[in-house]
Amino acid sequence: MSDLPMRAQLAVALGRTASKMSRLAGRGDGSVIGGKIGLKLDPDLLTRLAANRKLVLVSATNGKTTTTRLIASAMSGLGEVATNAFGANMPTGHVSALAAAPAAKYGVLECDEKYVPMVLRETGANVVLLMNLSRDQMDRAGEIWQLAGKWRKALDGADTHVVANCDDPLVTWGAQTAKSVTWVSAGQHWREDSWCCPECGGPLDREGTNWACRQCSFARPRPEWILHGNRVTTPDGRVLDLQLNLPGRANRSNGVMALAVVAQFGVPPEVAMPLLGKVASVAGRYTTVQYQGRDIRLLLAKNPAGWLEAFDVLDPAPGPVALSINAQGPDGRDTSWLWDVDYRILKGRPVWATGERRIDLAARLEAAEVDFRVVDDIEQAVLSVPPGKLDVIANYTAFQDIRTRYGRAL
Amino acid sequence: MPSDRIKIVWIYPDLLSTYGDQGNCIVLERRAALRGISTRTLHVRSDEAVPVDGDIYLLGGGEDRPQILAAQRLRADGGLARAVEFGSAVFAVCAGYQLLGTEFGGEEGQPVQGLGLLNIRSGRGEKRAVGEIVGDVDPALGIPRITGFENHQGITHLGPGVRPLAKTVIGLGNGNGFEGCYQGHIVGTYMHGPALVRNPALADLLLSWAVKGPLQPINDSWAGKLREERLRAVLPA
Ligand SMILES: [Zn+2]
Numbered sequence A: 001m002s003d004l005p006m007r008a009q010l011a012v013a014l015g016r017t018a019s020k021m022s023r024l025a026g027r028g029d030g031s032v033i034g035g036k037i038g039l040k041l042d043p044d045l046l047t048r049l050a051a052n053r054k055l056v057l058v059s060a061t062n063g064k065t066t067t068t069r070l071i072a073s074a075m076s077g078l079g080e081v082a083t084n085a086f087g088a089n090m091p092t093g094h095v096s097a098l099a100a101a102p103a104a105k106y107g108v109l110e111c112d113e114k115y116v117p118m119v120l121r122e123t124g125a126n127v128v129l130l131m132n133l134s135r136d137q138m139d140r141a142g143e144i145w146q147l148a149g150k151w152r153k154a155l156d157g158a159d160t161h162v163v164a165n166c167d168d169p170l171v172t173w174g175a176q177t178a179k180s181v182t183w184v185s186a187g188q189h190w191r192e193d194s195w196c197c198p199e200c201g202g203p204l205d206r207e208g209t210n211w212a213c214r215q216c217s218f219a220r221p222r223p224e225w226i227l228h229g230n231r232v233t234t235p236d237g238r239v240l241d242l243q244l245n246l247p248g249r250a251n252r253s254n255g256v257m258a259l260a261v262v263a264q265f266g267v268p269p270e271v272a273m274p275l276l277g278k279v280a281s282v283a284g285r286y287t288t289v290q291y292q293g294r295d296i297r298l299l300l301a302k303n304p305a306g307w308l309e310a311f312d313v314l315d316p317a318p319g320p321v322a323l324s325i326n327a328q329g330p331d332g333r334d335t336s337w338l339w340d341v342d343y344r345i346l347k348g349r350p351v352w353a354t355g356e357r358r359i360d361l362a363a364r365l366e367a368a369e370v371d372f373r374v375v376d377d378i379e380q381a382v383l384s385v386p387p388g389k390l391d392v393i394a395n396y397t398a399f400q401d402i403r404t405r406y407g408r409a410l
Numbered sequence B: 001m002p003s004d005r006i007k008i009v010w011i012y013p014d015l016l017s018t019y020g021d022q023g024n025c026i027v028l029e030r031r032a033a034l035r036g037i038s039t040r041t042l043h044v045r046s047d048e049a050v051p052v053d054g055d056i057y058l059l060g061g062g063e064d065r066p067q068i069l070a071a072q073r074l075r076a077d078g079g080l081a082r083a084v085e086f087g088s089a090v091f092a093v094c095a096g097y098q099l100l101g102t103e104f105g106g107e108e109g110q111p112v113q114g115l116g117l118l119n120i121r122s123g124r125g126e127k128r129a130v131g132e133i134v135g136d137v138d139p140a141l142g143i144p145r146i147t148g149f150e151n152h153q154g155i156t157h158l159g160p161g162v163r164p165l166a167k168t169v170i171g172l173g174n175g176n177g178f179e180g181c182y183q184g185h186i187v188g189t190y191m192h193g194p195a196l197v198r199n200p201a202l203a204d205l206l207l208s209w210a211v212k213g214p215l216q217p218i219n220d221s222w223a224g225k226l227r228e229e230r231l232r233a234v235l236p237a
Helices: A006-024 A031-041 A045-050 A064-074 A091-100 A113-123 A144-155 A169-175 A249-263 A269-276 A304-312 A336-340 A358-367 A378-384 A396-405 B022-033 B064-077 B079-085 B095-099 B200-211 B221-234
Strands: A054-059 A081-083 A106-110 A127-130 A161-165 A180-185 A204-207 A210-213 A225-228 A231-233 A239-241 A288-291 A294-300 A321-324 A351-354 A388-394 B005-011 B038-044 B056-059 B089-093 B103-105 B111-113 B120-137 B146-158 B163-170 B178-183 B186-189
Touching: A006 A031, A006 A045, A006 A091, A031 A045, A031 A091, A045 A091, A045 A113, A054 A064, A054 A113, A064 A081, A064 A106, A064 A249, A064 A269, A081 A091, A091 A106, A091 A113, A113 A127, A113 A144, A127 A169, A127 A249, A144 A169, A144 B064, A161 A169, A161 A249, A180 A249, A225 A249, A231 A249, A239 A269, A249 A269, A249 A304, A294 A304, A294 A396, A321 A378, A321 A396, A336 A358, A336 B022, A351 A358, A351 A378, A358 B022, A358 B221, A378 A388, A378 A396, A388 A396, B005 B022, B005 B200, B022 B038, B022 B056, B022 B200, B056 B095, B056 B200, B064 B079, B064 B095, B064 B111, B079 B089, B089 B095, B089 B200, B095 B103, B095 B146, B095 B186, B120 B178, B120 B221, B146 B163, B146 B178, B146 B221, B163 B186, B186 B200, B200 B221
Parallel strands: A054 A106, A054 A127, A081 A106, A127 A161, A161 A180, A180 A225, A294 A388, A321 A351, A321 A388, B005 B038, B005 B056, B056 B089, B089 B186, B103 B120
Antiparallel strands: A204 A210, A225 A231, A231 A239, A288 A294, B103 B111, B120 B146, B120 B163, B163 B178, B178 B186
16 A cells, blocks of 8 residues: 555545545445545546456346355455455445455455446456346446447457356357456356347347357357356366355356356365355345244345346245335336236245335236235234245345344344 | 237347336236236247237337347338238337337437338437326327336437327427327337336227227226326326
């Protein structure tokens, strides 16, 4: 840090003070405001803070917070790792994360999809992990063909190594221009956004995880790492059991990509595996909280692909499920995406609908012929299920509301 | 008319389905079923021929590139134009709405040739219209206020023979105080995603065109409550 110019040092110090004040005022963890002030005082602060460190950028529509945690944990044996653990995934958050760990030689930064080109340019990150792209709240996120196109442009000629999920055609297209890529077969379960070739627009023929364009030469590259069930095949052909403490196939997918990333820094999978297993909950996700004899498990789902993955980890039917939907800024103000989720999978379970947009949810569940009850708040749902397990799936701010209600310690 | 069978054709879900567009299919199927009218829905992908014998055709929203591809393929295919000649109903949203016109704006704002099934012309506006939209529908259609969510950067000019679907109360719509349009049995709208969910009467208008007669009333249930809740939430008290 002492090698930073005077102005940058001042920017970091003032940013830190602001973060602390924001935290004391109870406004979240303060990483955004601190970074904002720092960047205002020194627009090159991110570049300066990134210098002489080995950095990983992690981007995707879904799973970037969790995978950032997995990678940071797996790299912890190398020394101190700077990371934006609170999901503040834009440059202001990156500045705070790096400023908070001045001695760290390594950094793992979750990066919003839109910011990948800019953050790559400013930090010169050594490794970029690209995991999946699917429809997200379009009133705030970008259009995904366009996003993948911007990744393509940014990676063309960049001095960085890419690790990418080759089971996702759009991610493959976005990553393809990089000078070197490690392809990982990490699975793709939501396929509604990849029926067409991103290169020529022709139809993609798909069989299992494999895919190829019928009209041009764009096809799935051969993967070096392969996920199958709970097992991973490594580039040298060994087969290992994944040892994760997070449920579901989406996390197995996150896990194999984390292994491929840390291998770039010389961490072998055998060493990384027990460190991945240390991550049991990420910012409250997957945590179970005990309340009045109920074991409430919290699952976050922000878009149709995320809902598919949340359904994958539900307790078996007829386990009860409560759903909570808001439509504030971070959720996207448009609830149309509810119609992309196939809620028929919830038939045969007791279902509660709540959140600020519970009527949108009710209209959707009714059309899917799911039996449900609308309740004014999550507490009513919790108290109406018999003591035992309850899975709760909520979108972003609804999730935060529930987390706050049942204790931030979650 | 319990033996009636309505054929619904969802055009190019692989290109034109960004955000809940299948909700429009689900709502039509459901509102027909509640009246004992059976439906059959065909999802036609962009490498398949568009059948000419559909009763209701649905087109959804899409990004710039897929919109251009969809327009090229539909023009080359010709099936939708034939169906329109036969009097089939068409409901088109956002990108799907624009491409039915003579011209729309491409990814750099360049003019792209549309299908010319609607006498409208679209281009790119100054700013993106994102938010709730409410409109008072042309009285000739006999349906109440519409409510939806728009998310687009289009400006649409209507030519002779085309009437605006609604006069905007909230939101931008076509960009000149009106939202959407209709011409014959074609309805186009900027109400993004499943517009028929929040507007059961609009769904019934399409169904009544398909069965060529009036429909028995049904309970709008949660969809009706949603419509009221949205109107209450966005209109000034
Ligand atoms: Zn192709």
